[in-house]
Amino acid sequence: MTATTRIPQTMTARLTAEAFGSAVLVLAIAGSVLFASGLSEATDASGPGIGFVGVALAAGLALIAASYAFGPISGGHFNPAVSVGVAAAGRMPWREVPAYIVAQCIGALVASTLVFLIGLFGPEGWLEAQRNAGFASNGFGAASPTGFGMGAAIIAEALFAAIFLLVILGVSHPVRGSAFAGLAAGLALALIHLVLLPIDLASVNPARSLATAVYGDTDALAQLWVFLVFPVIGALLAGFAYRGLFDGIEKAPVSA
Structure with missing residues (x-):
């Protein structure tokens, strides 16, 4: 996420940057939950762990680092919902979105x-x-850290993905944006995690949800659709709303 003008990059470089940035995010989030949080009964540690606050901070710091390292190359999305929302706001061509999501x-x-390979060498x-x-x-019902149901997960994921996208569009605006866009986005992600972690372990990122669900139990895979669909819906609506409210409907759309 950067408000500065990017030096033109090849698509290969941009997709590689998106893959690296997404990896940094998942390493930080999954790693902090599994190794350091102390939130799981499976965690055998001498102390209480970093808890929800620590995981939220890890997510925010990871996004800040990835944004400044890779954002100037690719735009720093690292999240399929963000890419969809950015396209809806007219900031990138729709034809590039599928490649970004795959990366x-x-x-x-x-x-x-x-993270799984590290776990192979963990305690018995x-x-x-x-x-x-x-x-x-991510999960709801019995899979929620505090027992929130599917309705709560649906509303929360769509709402906070929309808020996240609005922050990103504002701080990375080509005219009104800030040189501290990466910092603002990282702080926003940390705040979102502070709210969502107790509800559904905080997604707002379908790639993050997919990556952990494939190594989780059957409930994780069965509930995955919520965390693939609703962050994208929230970001899509936010992208269209930002374009109409703050950029003006007279702006010529980016050709697809």
């Missing part, structure tokens, strides 16, 4: 696979217990 999902899956029974607990997957 983001590949990066996220590589990251969750690396640790990895199996974490997989049975969902492997840091």
Whole structure:
């Protein structure tokens, strides 16, 4: 996420940057939940762990780092919902969105696979217990950290994905944007995690949800559709809304 003018890059470079940035996010989020949070009964640690606040901070810091490292190359989406919302706002051609989403999902899956491989060498029974607990997957009902239902997950994911996208569009605006766009986006993601972690372990990113669900239990895969669909819907609506409200409907659309 950057408000500065990007130096033209090849599509290969942009997609590689998106994959790397997505991997950084998933490594931070899944790694902090599984290894450091102390939130899972499967975690055997001497202390209470970093908890929800620590996981939220890890997510925010990871996005800040990835935004400044890779954002000037690709725009710093690292999230399929963000790419869809940015296209809806007229900031990128729709034809580029599928490639961005594939790169983001590949990066996220590589990251969750690396976390899984680390777990293979963990304490006896640790990895199996974490997989049975969902492997840091998003969930509702029995899979929610505090028992929130599907309706809460649907509303929360759509709402906070929309808010996240509105922040990103504002701070990265080509005219009104800020040189601190990456910092603002990272802080926004941390705040969103503080709210959503107790509800459904905080997605607002379909690539992140996919990457952890493939190593989780059957409930994680069965509930995955909520975290693939509703962040995208929220971001899509926010993208159209921002374009109409703040950029003016007279702006010529980007050709598809």
